[in-house]
Amino acid sequence: MTAKEYIDKLSEFKSEKELKKVEKFFKGNDGVTKPFGVKFGDVFKTAKDFIEMPLSEINILLDSEYYEIRMGAVSIMDFQAKSKKSTETQKKALFELYLSRHDRLNNWDFVDRGSYNIIGEFLLDKPRDILYELAKSDNIWERRTAIVSTYAFIKKGQLNDTFHIAEILIDDKEELINKAVGSWIREAGKKNTDTLKLFLDKYAETMPRVTLRYAVEKFDQRTKDYYMNLRNNKANK
Secondary structure, X not given: OOHHHHHHHHHOXXXXXXXXXXXXOOXXXXXXXXXXXXXXXXXXXXXXXXXXOOHHHHHHHHOOOEHHHHHHHHHHHHHHHHOOOOOHHHHHHHHHHHHHOHHXXXXXXXXXXXXXXXXXXXXOOOOOHHHHHHHOOOOHHHHHHHHHOOHHHHHOOOXXXXXXXXXXXXXXXXXXXXXXXXXXXXXXXXXXXHHHHHHHHHHOOOOOHHHHHHHOOOOOHHHHHHHHHHHHHXXXX
């Protein structure tokens, strides 16, 4: 299974209609990435068919200037990372490839597609220092990886890293980080509402409004109003 074979297969699904639709999803603004013109459903389905592609060929896909081809690479990595057939050595190699090629994962959906299984799941039984390094990165997508990866821990009821990383990112200037922080502390709050409320008691007055709005989304209306009013009252002083 080669990169060329994957691209050839993906080319069968290209259309002008999809070319225009795909453009609106890319937020990387790197001036280089181009749309290929393929539905993401076809990208993911084709990636699953190429699950046994070696990492050397996936690395070639990551070099592509085309958005959907790089998404295909991340999807193949994601399928491999969660495959029961993958060994610890293979998962470590995927983890290292993701981090070493993070410059090619320059959109929110690359991160959201790959970081849970490739990064978070791999770190479940390991030190998580790398996430704190990523949280302090100048690269917005590395910072997003830091918080999104913690979903793997949340699913296991391990909430500390999510809230600690959220503290690092709480004043981030990028909306795509604000939304991610709000979303993932909300998910952590589903496991422990009191911990989320303690976090909001400390930060609700000053955190970005969009972060707070995402964080309180699953609360009852009275609790939502309480925290939103804390933010509004502080802003009006």
